[in-house]
Amino acid sequence: xxxxxxxxxxxxxxxxxxxxxxxxxxxxxxxxxxxxxxxxxxxxxxxxxxxxxxxxxxxxxxxxxxxxxxxxxxxxxxxxxxxxxxxxxxxxxxxxxxxxxxxxxxxxxxxxxxxxxxxxxxxxxxxxxxxxxxxxxxxxxxxxxxxxxxxxxxxxxxxxxxxxxxxxxxxxxxxxxxxxxxxxxxxxxxxxxxxxxxxxxxxxxxxxxxxxxxxxxxxxxxxxxxxxxxxxxxxxxxxxxxxxxxxxxxxxxxxxxxxxxxxxxxxxxxxxxxxxxxxxxxxxxxxxxxxxxxxxxxxxxxxxxxxxxxxxxxxxxxxxxxxx
Amino acid sequence: xxxxxxxxxxxxxxxxxxxxxxxxxxxxxxxxxxxxxxxxxxxxxxxxxxxxxxxxxxxxxxxxxxxxxxxxxxxxxxxxxxxxxxxxxxxxxxxxxxxxxxxxxxxxxxxxxxxxxxxxxxxxxxxxxxxxxxxxxxxxxxxxxxxxxxxxxxxxxxxxxxxxxxxxxxxxxxxxxxxxxxxxxxxxxxxxxxxxxxxxxxxxxxxxxxxxxxxxxxxxxxxxxxxxxxxxxxxxxxxxxxxxxxxxxxxxxxxxxxxxxxxxxxxxxxxxxxxxxxxxxxxxxxxxxxxxxxxxxxxxxxxxxxxxxxxxxxxxxxxxxxxxxxxxxxxxxxxxxx
Numbered sequence: 001x002x003x004x005x006x007x008x009x010x011x012x013x014x015x016x017x018x019x020x021x022x023x024x025x026x027x028x029x030x031x032x033x034x035x036x037x038x039x040x041x042x043x044x045x046x047x048x049x050x051x052x053x054x055x056x057x058x059x060x061x062x063x064x065x066x067x068x069x070x071x072x073x074x075x076x077x078x079x080x081x082x083x084x085x086x087x088x089x090x091x092x093x094x095x096x097x098x099x100x101x102x103x104x105x106x107x108x109x110x111x112x113x114x115x116x117x118x119x120x121x122x123x124x125x126x127x128x129x130x131x132x133x134x135x136x137x138x139x140x141x142x143x144x145x146x147x148x149x150x151x152x153x154x155x156x157x158x159x160x161x162x163x164x165x166x167x168x169x170x171x172x173x174x175x176x177x178x179x180x181x182x183x184x185x186x187x188x189x190x191x192x193x194x195x196x197x198x199x200x201x202x203x204x205x206x207x208x209x210x211x212x213x214x215x216x217x218x219x220x221x222x223x224x225x226x227x228x229x230x231x232x233x234x235x236x237x238x239x240x241x242x243x244x245x246x247x248x249x250x251x252x253x254x255x256x257x258x259x260x261x262x263x264x265x266x267x268x269x270x271x272x273x274x275x276x277x278x279x280x281x282x283x284x285x286x287x288x289x290x291x292x293x294x295x296x297x298x299x300x301x302x303x304x305x306x307x308x309x310x311x312x313x314x315x316x317x318x319x320x321x322x323x324x
Numbered sequence: 325x326x327x328x329x330x331x332x333x334x335x336x337x338x339x340x341x342x343x344x345x346x347x348x349x350x351x352x353x354x355x356x357x358x359x360x361x362x363x364x365x366x367x368x369x370x371x372x373x374x375x376x377x378x379x380x381x382x383x384x385x386x387x388x389x390x391x392x393x394x395x396x397x398x399x400x401x402x403x404x405x406x407x408x409x410x411x412x413x414x415x416x417x418x419x420x421x422x423x424x425x426x427x428x429x430x431x432x433x434x435x436x437x438x439x440x441x442x443x444x445x446x447x448x449x450x451x452x453x454x455x456x457x458x459x460x461x462x463x464x465x466x467x468x469x470x471x472x473x474x475x476x477x478x479x480x481x482x483x484x485x486x487x488x489x490x491x492x493x494x495x496x497x498x499x500x501x502x503x504x505x506x507x508x509x510x511x512x513x514x515x516x517x518x519x520x521x522x523x524x525x526x527x528x529x530x531x532x533x534x535x536x537x538x539x540x541x542x543x544x545x546x547x548x549x550x551x552x553x554x555x556x557x558x559x560x561x562x563x564x565x566x567x568x569x570x571x572x573x574x575x576x577x578x579x580x581x582x583x584x585x586x587x588x589x590x591x592x593x594x595x596x597x598x599x600x601x602x603x604x605x606x607x608x609x610x611x612x613x614x615x616x617x618x619x620x621x622x623x624x625x626x627x628x629x630x631x632x633x634x635x636x637x638x639x640x641x642x643x644x645x646x647x648x649x650x651x652x653x654x655x656x657x658x659x660x661x662x
Binding site: 027028032035036038039040041042043046047049050053054056057107110111113114115118124125127128130131132133134135136137138139140141142143144145146148149150167182185213214215218239242243244245246249250276279280283284285291294295298301302305306308309313 | 342344345348349351352353355356357359360362363366369370373436439440442443444447448452455456458459460461462463465466467468469470472473474476477478516519523547549550553569570573576577578579580583584588610613614617620621629630633636637640641643644648
């Protein structure tokens with residue numbers, strides 16, 4: 001980019017009388033200066049806000065975080081020194097992320113491959129595309145109570161537990177995890193498609209020329225090349241899942257500790273909490289009102305999310321296949 | 325004889341492979357179509373569940389009248405007999421709060437994001453630019469509950485202590501309590517949350533404006549600011565619309581943060597109150613659902629909550645459609661769909 005050209009723009013004035021337009025168009029009028037100042041102010045204030053948030057959370061977090069909080073379960077107590085740590089929410093966050101990603105990645109990659117490599121009939125592909133957009137735009141609270149509606153149907157009883165009267169509870173790790181998968185899905189689809197689209201045509205043609213059909217080209221050539229794109233999407237999705245609160249509040253039950261159901265896979269059918277719901281419940285808005293604990297948990301959550309963000313950056317930098 | 329088998333064998337193999345290929349295509353196509361089924365199911369399920377609340381109130385559902393929190397309480401305490409279910413609801417304060425908070429936050433964000441985008445692409449010194457781009461990503465990644473926590477523990481008490489005078493609190497004490505949780509704080513934090521989304525899109529778009537266009541403007545003797553404003557900004561209008569749509573969807577659906585800092589009171593702030601207006605609490609639709617998620621099993625109450633969800637669902641679907649239409653109409657003259 002040649003900045004010099006633009007900075008020199010006000011440069012030599014044209015001869016007066018030659019132009020119909022008033023000459024203040026060439027220089028920096030008051031309005032232009034105000035606009036420039038506003039742009040600078042906006043840019044600087046972005047940095048200031050981010051710095052304030054991170055430094056404040058680090059200050060509060062390091063002040064209240066003790067290592068034993070990471071290894072002890074929450075206890076019900078009014079006294080903040082006796083209310084335990086947040087081992088269960090931490091495990092809950094991990095478990096929910098794993099479930100969500102385990103569903104979102106295969107489904108998302110499948111849809112992305114179909115959209116880029118097959119995409120016929122074209123009308124259906126267009127519909128699916130806008131469908132993904134609609135899912136991305138749907139508020140997570142709406143997804144949450146839609147999930148509740150689905151998992152409260154009688155036949156879904158195997159995914160949570162059925163009360164004596166036949167009513168299905170509809171809240172469990174499975175229920176919350178599958179709705180979390182919906183949040184991550186558009187991100188996985190988006191970055192997988194981007195990766196697939198960046199693979200030039202001649203790579204596919206080379207594979208066909210070797211006698212491979214489309215299915216094995218996808219499996220052996222395209223998917224391995226799109227690996228870093230898929231990883232980026234999955235990591236972005238994990239960040240989104242870790243940070244979502246509405247689905248957890250509605251679909252994971254309100255139990256503070258992880259409470260598995262009986263039977264095989266009881267843990268997945270059980271209820272629990274995550275770091276986000278722990279922070280929410282311990283803030284003055286929830287019933288816990290233990291701001292110290294909330295700060296400590298929020299700090300851990302922020303670190304997890306920033307780590308995921310950092311990983312996205314790393315993946316983006318390396319593993320870029322070169323096509324020449 | 326031998327030649328025939330030789331030509332046949334590969335043919336059979338190709339046929340078999342074609343069939344696998346076809347199967348994979350069908351399988352993936354079916355997978356992709358399930359997402360359409362899912363959306364159809366979601367809209368249908370939520371609307372059916374929401375219907376009783378709308379039919380019992382008619383158009384008055386959208387109107388004002390009485391305290392919405394009292395009405396919700398009455399619905400929650402409905403008698404157990406389905407014939408006696410209470411449905412009376414005038415949801416105006418919640419709808420108004422949603423529109424007000426979303427609208428103002430999105431408006432402020434557009435202005436701020438366009439300015440930041442121009443700054444990042446055109447004016448920021450290289451060293452600052454290397455800092456500011458990760459900063460935007462960071463702000464986008466912070467979970468909403470952390471924004472809410474900072475809001476309720478830091479911003480709200482500060483507003484209550486420093487911005488709201490005792491006189492002001494006393495002046496409206498008979499209607500509403502001003503404790504710092506307010507639409508002002510809600511809008512402020514919501515703006516910080518949705519700006520990064522817009523900035524990311526606007527920066528990408530500004531980078532894709534052909535350099536020749538801007539240089540052409542510069543060659544005509546226009547300064548850098550004017551070149552950005554008159555050439556680049558006009559060229560990226562579709563991207564600005566896309567950013568607007570995404571940010572509005574995010575703001576509409578923001579539940580947790582707003583339920584923490586905006587007061588969680590079903591109250592319609594009155595612009596005629598002057599400055600006090602900004603300090604009045606409110607509660608948008610999404611927050612109402614989160615706050616009352618425990619009561620979803622009470623049948624008429626749950627149906628009312630699904631009615632709120634239906635409104636959110638329809639508005640976000642409409643929003644995607646409007647964004648698509650706007651981008652389409654712009655793209656004829658500008659960068660974008662080409």
